[in-house]
Amino acid sequence: MSEFVTVAKVGSIPENTGGTFKVGDRLVAVFHWGGQYHAIDDLCPHMGASLGAGCVDEDGAVACPWHAWRFDVTDGTWCDNPRIKIDAFEVRIVGDDIQVRARTE
Numbered sequence: 582m583s584e585f586v587t588v589a590k591v592g593s594i595p596e597n598t599g600g601t602f603k604v605g606d607r608l609v610a611v612f613h614w615g616g617q618y619h620a621i622d623d624l625c626p627h628m629g630a631s632l633g634a635g636c637v638d639e640d641g642a643v644a645c646p647w648h649a650w651r652f653d654v655t656d657g658t659w660c661d662n663p664r665i666k667i668d669a670f671e672v673r674i675v676g677d678d679i680q681v682r683a684r685t686e
């Protein structure tokens with residue numbers, strides 16, 4: 582059974598940026614974009630950079646800090662090949678806590 586994990590406080594992640602957090606046994610990149618919080622796998626599938634360190638553009642795509650592969654922060658789609666996605670995680674706000682649902686697979 583998966584559970585929500587508190588990762589940060591509302592307001593602690595500036596708009597168009599992200600951070601990396603441990604959720605269960607995964608590292609998750611949580612971004613603040615479009616007035617909402619979004620969570621995708623932190624591990625870039627190219628060479629393993631941390632996507633949480635990237636900046637989000639006006640279209641909601643985070644650019645990997647190493648070689649600029651871009652991923653949609655809302656669902657993990659790789660912008661250069663939409664048939665490929667990295668994992669996305671459910672996010673909720675409880676009070677002033679940002680919570681991410683752990684995935685068990």
Ligand code: FES
Binds near residue numbers: 645
């Ligand atoms: S490690 Fe992310 S684009 Fe190369």
